[in-house]
Amino acid sequence: MTLLEADEPPAFRIERPQGQSPFFLTCDHASARIPRRLGSLGVAAEDLQRHIAWDIGAAGVAVKLANILDAFAILAGYSRLVIDCNRRPGIPESIVRMSESTRIPGNEAVTVEDAAARERELFRPYHNRIRTELDTRRAQRRHTILISVHSFTPRYHGAPRPWHAGVLYNRDARLAIALLQRLRAEAHLVIGDNEPYAASDASDYTIPVHGEERGILHVGIELRQDLLATAAGQSEWAERLARALVSIVDSGDSWCKFDSATS
Numbered sequence: 001m002t003l004l005e006a007d008e009p010p011a012f013r014i015e016r017p018q019g020q021s022p023f024f025l026t027c028d029h030a031s032a033r034i035p036r037r038l039g040s041l042g043v044a045a046e047d048l049q050r051h052i053a054w055d056i057g058a059a060g061v062a063v064k065l066a067n068i069l070d071a072f073a074i075l076a077g078y079s080r081l082v083i084d085c086n087r088r089p090g091i092p093e094s095i096v097r098m099s100e101s102t103r104i105p106g107n108e109a110v111t112v113e114d115a116a117a118r119e120r121e122l123f124r125p126y127h128n129r130i131r132t133e134l135d136t137r138r139a140q141r142r143h144t145i146l147i148s149v150h151s152f153t154p155r156y157h158g159a160p161r162p163w164h165a166g167v168l169y170n171r172d173a174r175l176a177i178a179l180l181q182r183l184r185a186e187a188h189l190v191i192g193d194n195e196p197y198a199a200s201d202a203s204d205y206t207i208p209v210h211g212e213e214r215g216i217l218h219v220g221i222e223l224r225q226d227l228l229a230t231a232a233g234q235s236e237w238a239e240r241l242a243r244a245l246v247s248i249v250d251s252g253d254s255w256c257k258f259d260s261a262t263s
Contacts, residue, residue, distance in 0.1 A: 003035050003117040011125040015066045015073040022143040023071035023245060026130060026206055027062040028086040029055035029150060030075035035122075041081055042105030052099035053079045055151040057228025062149040064238035069245070071147075072133060076126050081107070083118040085126050086148075086205050090115075093203075100157070130210055138214075145175065146211045146218035147245070152196050154226045164227060165237070166192030168199040168220030171212055175219045175248065182244040197222060 004011075015025075032053040034041060040048065047053070059075050066073035076085045081104055087094045095115055097107050110118075137144045148168075154161055165183065169176035176193075183191045199207045199220050211218030221241065228234050 001113060001117050003037060003121045005036055008036060009033065009077050011122045012077050012129055013075050014129075015063050015075070016071060019066065019070050019072040021069045021071045022145045022249065023069045023147055024134070024137075024144050025062050025066050025069075025071050025073035025147050025149060026210075027055070027058050027073070027075040027149045028084075028126075028206055029080050030059035030062065031077050032079050033077060034079050034082055038082065038106055041107060043081065043102065047102055048079070048081075050102075051151075051153045051225065052102055053081050055149075056225045057223065057234055058149050058151040060231065060234035061151075061223060061228060061238050061241075064235055065147075065149070065241055068238055068242040074126070074130055074133070076122075078122050083115075083123050085123055086150075087203075088205055089119045089123055127205075127209070130206075134210060134214060134216075144216050145245075145249070146207070146216055147241075148206050148211075148218070148220045149223075150220065151223045151225045151228055154224055156196070161196050161224065162190050163192040163195055163222075164189045164224055166195050166197065166222035168194055168197060168207070168222060169218075170199040170201070170204070170207060172218065175217045178248045178251075178253075179219055179221075179244055182247055183240070186240075192222070 032048050034048070062073050062075060065071070081096065081099065083089070084094055084096070095107050095110055095118065097104055134144065152161065152166070167176045167180045167183070180191055180193055183189055197203070201208050204220070207218055207220055223237055227237065
């Protein structure tokens with residue numbers, strides 16, 4: 001079966017395709033859009049605007065950060081409820097039947113063919129485009145630093161989350177630790193160290209596959225959604241992250257000048 005109709009948006013969009021900085025931005029949960037053929041997946045309209053469908057505010061920050069840094073950015077074009085672009089296809093978390101406490105009726109009887117169509121038309125084009133760009137940079141011996149932008153809810157199952165932002169990593173914590181130190185230098189900020197989420201092979205795709213497997217510097221960034229509710233809030237965080245990231249690159253530390261793409 002074909003999932004997307006001819007007049008629907010593609011699986012991803014690119015910002016600053018000719019960006020010259022070493023930074024390379026991804027936003028896996030940038031959109032709440034659902035392909036027309038799937039209707040609403042049986043989910044109420046108000047629920048489709050919640051975190052279960054997308055990372056609220058993350059796309060705005062990613063675009064603004066790309067503009068400040070002159071960085072290539074790629075944003076997934078469809079909701080994580082259709083297929084999660086930060087989960088390995090085939091695992092239960094890839095196409096969820098329940099998100100938090102909300103049933104996703106349209107995902108309760110997904111056939112093998114249906115799942116394959118979602119992967120083929122949404123997941124693979126997004127990650128293949130990332131792979132193509134990173135391959136090109138490696139061939140050009142361009143230094144690349146992967147920044148994966150996400151957002152999280154202020155409360156989870158009723159419990160408040162104190163962090164303003166979180167810095168995520170798995171095996172390679174070099175960039176994460178440097179970013180953590182710079183963000184924590186602002187005394188009023190509460191910055192999570194692998195909180196409220198921790199990156200891992202089991203729970204993530206973008207960092208393990210495009211960051212760790214390639215040996216390029218990388219970090220995941222989680223921002224609390226109530227801080228991104230306005231364009232001004234998104235700009236504030238984009239500017240804060242840009243200052244911190246540029247400071248790291250300009251620090252002169254040898255580790256932030258090296259990756260396998262330039263070895």
